[in-house]
Amino acid sequence: MNPAARRTTWGGGAIQERVRRLNLITTVPPLAVVGVVLVVFTSHTWLHVVILTVGVLAALATAERWTAGDFVRVAVPCLVLTAVMWLVGALTDNTGAFYGLSLVGSFLIPPLPRYRLPAFFGLVVLVAAVGATNLLAFPGNPGGRLVQYVAIPTFAVVISTVFMFASQRFYDLVAELEQSRERDAELAVIRERMRFASDLHDIQGHTLHVVKLKVALAEKLLHSNVDRAGQELREVHTLVGDTIVETRELAYAQRRLNLSAELENAKNLFEAAGIHVRVDREAEVDARAGELLGQVLRETTTNILRHAQARQVRITLTESGISIVNDGVPEAEPPDLNGLATLRQRLAEDGGELRVEQGAGRFLTAARFPVKPREAR
Template sequence: MGLPAPPRDSGLPVPDGGGGIRGTWQWTWVSMLALIVAAYAPPAWSLASPDAWQTRHIAVLIVGAASLTASIVFVSLLRSGLGQDVTSARARIVLVVLAVVPWVATSVTPVLSIEWALIPWMAASLIAVDLPARCRWWWLGAAALALALARVGLAAVTGTRIGEMWAVSDTPLSMLFPALVIMLPLASVFQMWLWQVVISLDAAKSERAELARTQERLRFASDLHNIQGHHLQVIALKSELAERVLASAPDAAASLIRETQALAREALEDTRRLVKGYRAVSFAVEAENAAAVLDAAGIHVTTDLAADPPAALDHQLGSLLREATTNIIRHSTARHVTITLNTDDTDRIELSIGNDGVPERPRGSDGSGIATLTEQYRTAGGALTVTTDDGWFTIRGVLPQTAGAT
């Protein structure tokens, strides 16, 4: 079950990040807490059997409570676990000592019920979570053998009969003992393994989004190289040739210079067309590109492009969509995004981008990108608003049909 995990300095997301990761850890922590409570409940309940409590019962109960606290703290330390071997040796030693003391104390005549073995067994299961997969089962086997030998040895020294060593209490929870012995290590390892899987998937999500952006940058660089590379090479050759014949054939040199100038102007025009082609993309293409980037980031996108905006609005609508997409990937924990384009009651074009990943501190319209777009939309006779409602963060831009027309 061991899963290789990114190192702490790899630049990949840390569990303290988005709400999705935080929510997953909360469920993991609650599940682990339930396992710990299930392990400590039978031995604690067995203290209800004696007719009168002795000093040992009180001492065992106090140490058991300390062990319970240590187990909960140990699980909290595992939150930083992007892999195995993340807790300190000191934390493991404290956990083991506080768990073994009740077991030793209850193994001395008169022995208490065998349910007290669940406390050190829970500690062994938690430490197994933090070990490499190849070592876990050896560790658990050694722990089980050590617990059995400890009780047998102490019972033999104090003259306890064999039947008394393995007796269970007569409480209703005693019947859970066999199931808990099997369930505690398996469930603990599975819960933390699942946590590691979520961390790795979140890292892969970020890598996919970055890969999509990198591919777009490489495509632009390739197009730019294809356009300018040839022109610049020919310009360099014609310039060198004009320099060589300048003294002997000035007319030919002048002709070469004119050709060089024409090539330079052609290269400039081709570059402008390339940049314009990237800027003046239709909004439908912008929406398709945004959906692809968000999908690469693991976000489900629903688009509804009911309106057909004038070409003059493509740039302004596309700018808002690009800014919203960037903010969603960088600042939200969205799982679903909706992109809607339609006309309002006054026949104005309305673009709405919503997501369900509202951050703890929503950026609202304070970001420089949104603030700039808000001013641009206002100047064009439209409006841009940012709202948060029922867990959804929505940016809505409205433009008149004539905005951007020249």
């Protein structure tokens, strides 16, 4: 694919079509208007009309294909055709016949990054040399004819080429902007999928681990305390039912975590696992932070049950934060806690921060949001 085609196809068919429409609107009509003006004011015979019309049509065909990013195969034969028209025009004393050649040539130069300068000089020499044939056919007034058939067409080629470079850069920027917008939309979709996956992991992973603990406990109690074993199994049944409801709410974007409910749930789970829990409420948690802090508590609870041999857990609630400290952490590399890494990003997007520390056999998970002034709430 040629460089221009690569540039105009960035971001897929939607971007290409929008850029193509913009190119058509801003490029083809002005070129057509100038061509009609030249036909009207520089044609003295029907041959001149034919010469100029053919040149203008060739230029418009090249411009139309340029807007589609596929014009080289059209531009090359059009370049030969417009060069012939300019030669015929020069030999029949038509000053506007260079128009088609200057446009088609200027379209061909930008897509040649390694050969732009030689191609540009080659085009200038071609236009000037063909125009100079007018002096051979009409030897009178050489100074005026040199200006009309060499200087003016050469200047027009320079101007049209510079304009094409500026236009190409402008449309490249438009394509980049469209691509950036499309990427932003794709990233938004990816972030939403990651959020959904994280929430699904919170629900399913947490529930499955708790079910595993409760079933194991019920199995131990089966021969010594049948009533307690039955109670554990009923709690498993209720937990699975609640998880089904939460999963359905998540699928329909209706899920909301309740920090108080998560706190009670974490306390019950720790106590069921034989872990002593201490809860300190220093202040009521800000409602705006409650849902994310509930997610932090749920994820941390699951991590403690999975990765630590904890005997004590301390949960501290402040107005805009929560900290969970547990013991029973082995002196080794910390486990790969992907769930907390995802939550750290989500808290950061909402202006909060998540901190984790490990040392002296303890593990700290702390999340907080900046406290807003009372009048701003």
